[in-house]
Amino acid sequence: MIETTFLALGLVLIVEGLVYALAPSLIDQLLVALRAMPVESRRLMGLLAIVLGLIMVWVAKTLGA
Template identity: 50%
Template sequence: MGTIILALGLVLIFEGFLFVIAPDRVEDLLEHFRQMPVEARRLVGLIALTVGLALISMALALA
């Protein structure tokens, strides 16, 4: 359970940091995603999910 809380905290820090340093760029990125076809957004999500799982696996293997 502690790992899940840590992961959520890291996500919130990262996303908050993006909104602090470049809020206009975040809006541009969201608009770009809105214009993408649904299948392309799913592919981006699948890639992000895969990379995230790989990073978690690596972190757990190193711990």
């Protein structure tokens, strides 16, 4: 179980690091766009990301990961 947690966190850090390394100006644009969004929209995006993540973890576990 702990191995899976470390694997998942490592993959997240790799993806996050790639974005910062390959497209730092895109991060600036994204932050500007996020500041312009209402708080409720950002909250909804976060909740949708959580639900999508849970579904992906459930599918992965169902497939034998």
